[in-house]
Amino acid sequence: MPSILADLTAEYLTSIEPPADDLLEEMEAHARRDSIPIASREVATLQRILAIATDADRALEFGTAIGYSTIQVARTGCEVVTTEVDAERIAAAREYAERDGVADRIEIHERPALEALDDVEGPFDLVFIDAVKTEYSAYLERSFPMLRTGGVVVVDNALWDGEVADAHATGDPADEATEALLEFNGDFVDHPNLEAVVTPIDDGTGIAVKRD
Numbered sequence: 672m673p674s675i676l677a678d679l680t681a682e683y684l685t686s687i688e689p690p691a692d693d694l695l696e697e698m699e700a701h702a703r704r705d706s707i708p709i710a711s712r713e714v715a716t717l718q719r720i721l722a723i724a725t726d727a728d729r730a731l732e733f734g735t736a737i738g739y740s741t742i743q744v745a746r747t748g749c750e751v752v753t754t755e756v757d758a759e760r761i762a763a764a765r766e767y768a769e770r771d772g773v774a775d776r777i778e779i780h781e782r783p784a785l786e787a788l789d790d791v792e793g794p795f796d797l798v799f800i801d802a803v804k805t806e807y808s809a810y811l812e813r814s815f816p817m818l819r820t821g822g823v824v825v826v827d828n829a830l831w832d833g834e835v836a837d838a839h840a841t842g843d844p845a846d847e848a849t850e851a852l853l854e855f856n857g858d859f860v861d862h863p864n865l866e867a868v869v870t871p872i873d874d875g876t877g878i879a880v881k882r883d
């Protein structure tokens with residue numbers, strides 16, 4: 672996913688990133704090689720920050736992929752319940768989690784996210800919305816009752832490579848994902864029980880906290 676930032680700013684931010692450890696580097700290379708859409712380093716770091724800040728015990732993630740952000744949240748001591756439909760990616764995620772010593776804190780549901788939720792119980796301290804873009808509104812609606820007050824939501828790809836802003840300007844969304852994200856972002860920032868913002872971090876990152 673190309674950056675929505677000006678090149679110079681994107682390059683600068685990359686230049687000040689601390690090096691990742693060997694396992695994360697290996698996972699990033701794996702994702703690049705097989706074109707697997709893992710979270711960016713910034714978004715994974717943001718999740719770790721929020722997991723630590725909220726003293727999170729349990730996180731719910733929509734879209735495991737190979738477990739890149741899953742493992743990083745689990746490293747904070749948080750249990751992660753996550754959903755993924757691709758068996759090969761799940762196998763890779765399990766193997767990486769084993770190697771990292773965090774497998775016992777990760778529960779992967781091998782089903783479409785909205786079906787998996789039938790077997791998931793809250794409460795959660797952190798919800799990470801990724802996976803199928805046209806389902807973001809349903810993910811928020813279904814996970815919201817399971818999120819504790821003071822719990823946080825992180826949303827990946829909220830600006831969708833600039834397409835969402837383009838659709839806002841032209842009134843003509845390029846695809847269903849763009850249309851869904853445009854509607855989702857509006858509902859997210861207007862949600863009566865969320866303090867929410869859509870930021871230009873990476874591919875557009877929504878951040879919210881649940882209030883009374």
Ligand code: DHB
Pocket residue numbers: 672708709710801802827828874
């Ligand atoms: C795609 C999906 C993602 O979640 C992402 O972070 C980047 C790209 C995609 O489907 O193209």
Ligand code: MG
Pocket residue numbers: 708709710801802827828
């Ligand atoms: Mg994503």
